[in-house]
Amino acid sequence: MRVNLPKNLLAEKMALLERVIPSRSANPLLTYLGLAAEEGALLLFGSNGEVDLEVRLPADLEGEGRYLVPSQPFFQLVRSLPGEAVELALESDLSLSSGRFSTRLALAPTEGYPELLFPDLEEKEGSFSQRAKFLTEELQRALAQVRYAASNEEYRAIFRGVQLEFSERGFRTVASDGYRLALFDLPKSQPFAKKAVVPARSVDELVRVLRSAEGGEVVLALGPGTLGLAMPQEEGVLRMAVRLMEGEFPDYERVIPKDFPLRASLEVEPFREALKRVSVLADKQNHRVDLFLEEERALLSAEGDYGKGQEEVSVSLEGAPMSLAYNARYLLEALAPLSGQAELLFSGPTSPTLVRPLGEGGYQAVVVPLRV
Numbered sequence: 001m002r003v004n005l006p007k008n009l010l011a012e013k014m015a016l017l018e019r020v021i022p023s024r025s026a027n028p029l030l031t032y033l034g035l036a037a038e039e040g041a042l043l044l045f046g047s048n049g050e051v052d053l054e055v056r057l058p059a060d061l062e063g064e065g066r067y068l069v070p071s072q073p074f075f076q077l078v079r080s081l082p083g084e085a086v087e088l089a090l091e092s093d094l095s096l097s098s099g100r101f102s103t104r105l106a107l108a109p110t111e112g113y114p115e116l117l118f119p120d121l122e123e124k125e126g127s128f129s130q131r132a133k134f135l136t137e138e139l140q141r142a143l144a145q146v147r148y149a150a151s152n153e154e155y156r157a158i159f160r161g162v163q164l165e166f167s168e169r170g171f172r173t174v175a176s177d178g179y180r181l182a183l184f185d186l187p188k189s190q191p192f193a194k195k196a197v198v199p200a201r202s203v204d205e206l207v208r209v210l211r212s213a214e215g216g217e218v219v220l221a222l223g224p225g226t227l228g229l230a231m232p233q234e235e236g237v238l239r240m241a242v243r244l245m246e247g248e249f250p251d252y253e254r255v256i257p258k259d260f261p262l263r264a265s266l267e268v269e270p271f272r273e274a275l276k277r278v279s280v281l282a283d284k285q286n287h288r289v290d291l292f293l294e295e296e297r298a299l300l301s302a303e304g305d306y307g308k309g310q311e312e313v314s315v316s317l318e319g320a321p322m323s324l325a326y327n328a329r330y331l332l333e334a335l336a337p338l339s340g341q342a343e344l345l346f347s348g349p350t351s352p353t354l355v356r357p358l359g360e361g362g363y364q365a366v367v368v369p370l371r372v
Contacts, residue, residue: 001037001063003088007081007098009235013044013055014078016209016238020053021046021071029113032068033075035090037061041236045116046071050243051205052116057236068108069094077103118239119221119228128221128228130192132166136218136231140210142173142184143203145337145363150200151177161197161245164227166190175200176252180330181366195248198227202242209240256366257347257354262319264293264344265358271298272335274311278302279328281309288370289328293346294321302328324349325370331355334365 017033025031025048034045042059045052067090074096078086083099094105119128134142143162151159156177165172171186198206206229210218218231229240279289282302292299296317301310324346334355335342341358355365 001035001061001065001067001088001090003035003037003042003059003061003086003090005042005057005059005086007078007084007086009057010086011078013057013235014075016055016212017044017046017053017071018075019208020048020051020205022048023072025049027112027114029068029108031071032108032113033071034066034068034113035088036066037064047114047116049114050199051202052118052241053205053209054116054118054239055236056238065090066110067094068110068113070105070108073105116241117223117226117228118241119219119223119230120239121219121230121232121237127223127226130166130194130222132171132190132192132220133217134171134186134188134220136210136213136216138186139218139220140207142171142186142362143210144207145184146173146175146182147200147203147207148333148336149175149177149180149182149365150203152200153177158197158245158247158249161199162203163195163197163249166192166194166196166222168193174249174252176249179327179368180334181252181255182334183364185362185364187362192222194222196222196227197245197248198242199245206240206242209238213238255352256364257345257352260319260345260347260354262293262317262322262346264298264318264346265316266298266313266342266344268335268338268340268342271313271315272332274300274313275328275332275335278309278311279332281307282328286370287328287330288325288372289331290323290325292321292323293317319346322346322349324353325372326353326367327370330367334367337363 036043041056043056045054081098082101087097089095096103117127163174168189170188174183221228225244227242231238278300281304283304289302298313298315343358345354350371352366352368
């Protein structure tokens with residue numbers, strides 16, 4: 001098989017696979033980058049056992065075959081090639097040429113490499129029978145805005161993932177670590193009803209791939225134990241598959257408060273910046289920041305080993321004055337996806353607080369105050 005293609009195109013698509021393919025693995029074949037010819041296109045593919053990725057790009061191509069190339073030297077060489085074009089010749093080994101540079105790399109046998117299954121852009125018979133379409137930007141936002149709330153602790157089991165919920169009511173993403181909860185709703189009726197939990201680290205890769213797209217639609221599909229993604233790109237097609245976690249979240253909606261004796265409307269940026277400044281002086285163990293709300297103002301204060309600080313921010317209040325304390329990091333992360341105006345809805349000094357945009361918006365977060 002012989003392939004000619006622009007260096008910049010190869011380097012750009014190769015970068016998507018670079019974080020997926022591990023430098024070390026219990027299965028050494030997973031450290032290799034796959035190259036294959038299919039219908040006049042070059043396929044780049046790789047896997048780490050949890051995330052599979054395939055990029056299809058146009059190329060001047062002769063012959064056929066499926067090959068495994070040592071990924072780390074290949075990645076390093078392609079990034080530093082001197083010419084604008086790359087020529088690959090694959091037989092018993094790989095010949096790589098660009099400008100005045102040339103080298104040969106040994107190939108690995110393809111026997112034993114796992115079969116990678118992906119959904120197609122158009123519906124066909126196969127493993128991925130449940131399919132839904134989204135705008136790339138809206139799916140990326142739905143995943144990215146809740147990811148922060150997933151747990152990093154092994155003992156949290158299912159909460160180390162992000163739950164995707166498909167139903168007639170719409171599409172929802174949810175994450176929680178037991179101390180806070182984030183959810184995002186797209187009011188877009190789905191063609192099937194299903195819940196699936198994606199490991200948080202795999203969500204990071206999904207978001208990264210979606211951010212590389214230039215708009216358009218993306219297909220999200222469910223197969224046995226797998227979530228698949230397919231999206232067209234200007235230079236070809238990208239397909240992805242991630243393993244799902246077993247089980248689903250317990251009833252998280254019961255922790256979302258319904259009654260609020262105090263509501264605060266505020267400009268997000270000034271409040272967030274004040275919270276950041278005050279939290280510098282917070283105790284390093286619990287990151288406690290106190291919040292006192294009365295008479296159209298919010299007073300933020302914190303005290304730790306280095307001193308005490310406070311700042312006052314204007315807010316619009318509806319209800320009785322209230323004093324609360326928060327882990328500043330949790331409150332900052334809940335506010336991070338917001339801009340413009342937001343509202344904080346307080347159900348009590350030690351019961352959950354609801355954070356959401358003022359007016360229309362699919363994002364909501366629940367933060368539990370510190371018990372003091």
